[in-house]
Amino acid sequence: MTSVDLKHTKLTPHHGTLDLRAVREKLRACSGKQWWRSLEELAEDPHFEEFLHQEFPRHASEWSDSVSRRRFLKLMAASLALAGLEGCAGKPKETIVPYARAPEEVVTGKPLYFATAMTLAGSAIGLLVESHEGRPTKIEGNPDHPASLGASDVFSQASLLTLYDPDRSQVITYLGDIRPWAQLLAEIRVLLERQRVRRGAGLRLLTETILSPTLAQQIRSLIGEFPEAKWHQYEPASRDAAREGSRMAFGRYVNTIYQLENADVILALDADFLSSGTGCLRYARQFARRRRPQPATPTMSRLYAVECTPSNTGAMADHRLPLRASEIENFTRRLARVVGGEPGAARGAPYTAWLEGLARDLVRHRGKSLVIPGEQQTGALHAWTQVINSQLGNFGSTVIHTDPVEAEPTNQLASLAELAADIDAGRVEWLVLLGGNPVYNAPADLAFAKRLLKVPLRMHL
Numbered sequence: 001m002t003s004v005d006l007k008h009t010k011l012t013p014h015h016g017t018l019d020l021r022a023v024r025e026k027l028r029a030c031s032g033k034q035w036w037r038s039l040e041e042l043a044e045d046p047h048f049e050e051f052l053h054q055e056f057p058r059h060a061s062e063w064s065d066s067v068s069r070r071r072f073l074k075l076m077a078a079s080l081a082l083a084g085l086e087g088c089a090g091k092p093k094e095t096i097v098p099y100a101r102a103p104e105e106v107v108t109g110k111p112l113y114f115a116t117a118m119t120l121a122g123s124a125i126g127l128l129v130e131s132h133e134g135r136p137t138k139i140e141g142n143p144d145h146p147a148s149l150g151a152s153d154v155f156s157q158a159s160l161l162t163l164y165d166p167d168r169s170q171v172i173t174y175l176g177d178i179r180p181w182a183q184l185l186a187e188i189r190v191l192l193e194r195q196r197v198r199r200g201a202g203l204r205l206l207t208e209t210i211l212s213p214t215l216a217q218q219i220r221s222l223i224g225e226f227p228e229a230k231w232h233q234y235e236p237a238s239r240d241a242a243r244e245g246s247r248m249a250f251g252r253y254v255n256t257i258y259q260l261e262n263a264d265v266i267l268a269l270d271a272d273f274l275s276s277g278t279g280c281l282r283y284a285r286q287f288a289r290r291r292r293p294q295p296a297t298p299t300m301s302r303l304y305a306v307e308c309t310p311s312n313t314g315a316m317a318d319h320r321l322p323l324r325a326s327e328i329e330n331f332t333r334r335l336a337r338v339v340g341g342e343p344g345a346a347r348g349a350p351y352t353a354w355l356e357g358l359a360r361d362l363v364r365h366r367g368k369s370l371v372i373p374g375e376q377q378t379g380a381l382h383a384w385t386q387v388i389n390s391q392l393g394n395f396g397s398t399v400i401h402t403d404p405v406e407a408e409p410t411n412q413l414a415s416l417a418e419l420a421a422d423i424d425a426g427r428v429e430w431l432v433l434l435g436g437n438p439v440y441n442a443p444a445d446l447a448f449a450k451r452l453l454k455v456p457l458r459m460h461l
Contacts, residue, residue, distance in 0.1 A: 123405065
């Protein structure tokens with residue numbers, strides 16, 4: 001049966017008044033499935049039929065036309081030819097002038113390649129940049145750089161677009177007005193003389209993570225000349241937990257590098273090391289190499305993943321255990337006790353069998369195993385991970401420790417909080433920000449945008 005709710009149907013008044021009684025009688029006479037675009041079509045309203053014919057005329061392809069298809073093509077070809085001639089005639093004269101003195105190694109149409117590095121979250125990625133006549137056009141990984149091994153990620157590919165960003169600062173501005181470079185230097189000289197009397201007590205420098213030895217030496221020279229000044233560092237995606245974990249384990253900051261090509265058994269503790277974090281490009285290449293058996297390494301590596309959120313690393317894992325983020329540190333503590341030989345350390349947990357099987361596999365591959373913590377996890381978890389890798393004899397084989405790659409390793413969140421406290425106390429007279437955007441990405445509880453307005457003079461590069 002065909003049914004229509006006439007009480008809740010919207011009528012179009014410009015088509016005339018419908019006879020609902022006639023519509024109901026017509027519906028009673030209908031059987032089976034039938035469709036109408038509106039009640040007007042159902043009632044065969046003449047106004048609607050006229051509108052429908054004008055909007056969607058039937059048999060339009062059969063309309064009689066005095067112009068044949070051949071005639072139409074001739075007219076269109078003539079029109080296009082005349083339009084082309086008109087466009088050529090109106091084109092302004094342009095002279096192509098060759099280089100009077102061509103830049104070194106620049107050949108028109110032949111690209112140049114430059115080796116460079118992009119820093120992100122306290123690490124550097126080696127890149128090769130293709131350039132056409134001074135304009136960078138393509139980015140690829142540098143196969144000779146240990147951090148990329150010829151690969152690149154979405155951030156390095158997107159970094160090319162920032163060179164053509166129309167919102168990049170092109171000139172020096174002061175409160176929105178353009179100022180010359182000489183005026184900026186003159187102002188800085190006056191400010192430095194004022195701070196020299198106070199040994200730089202009112203000067204603060206806020207940067208992102210500094211990896212460049214040259215820039216770090218310049219900043220240290222400035223601090224040496226103004227010993228009361230302070231240098232702060234902050235990045236929203238910093239490695240504070242990894243730094244603090246190494247300090248808890250070794251008493252000082254160290255940098256940890258993993259050698260996945262030497263590992264037969266790998267445990268990822270909430271670590272998506274194949275897709276994100278420091279060294280992910282290198283680790284993904286090394287992991288993929290071990291998953292393809294070769295004559296030199298005939299056995300595949302085995303991957304365990306303990307994580308709170310599905311990730312690419314978890315999807316690649318041979319064994320995956322989902323846990324809450326708050327439970328992963330307790331899991332790591334239990335694993336350290338089991339690997340250390342403490343009897344019954346895994347009992348009482350809902351994942352006891354899983355944990356005991358993992359511990360046996362790790363112990364069976366001493367010196368050939370690896371435990372990787374997630375950078376977003378706590379410093380305590382990073383410290384326990386160092387303990388487990390030490391118990392398994394992985395130091396020097398699958399785990400390498402070096403001096404920090406940062407020029408001045410520090411707890412960046414604490415450093416930013418210290419700067420905020422100095423601003424509230426009125427101790428900051430001149431704040432220089434080199435890169436970064438703390439107004440946008442600083443923790444909300446610091447209210448950095450409001451605090452920044454308390455500083456008498458603010459400079460940002």
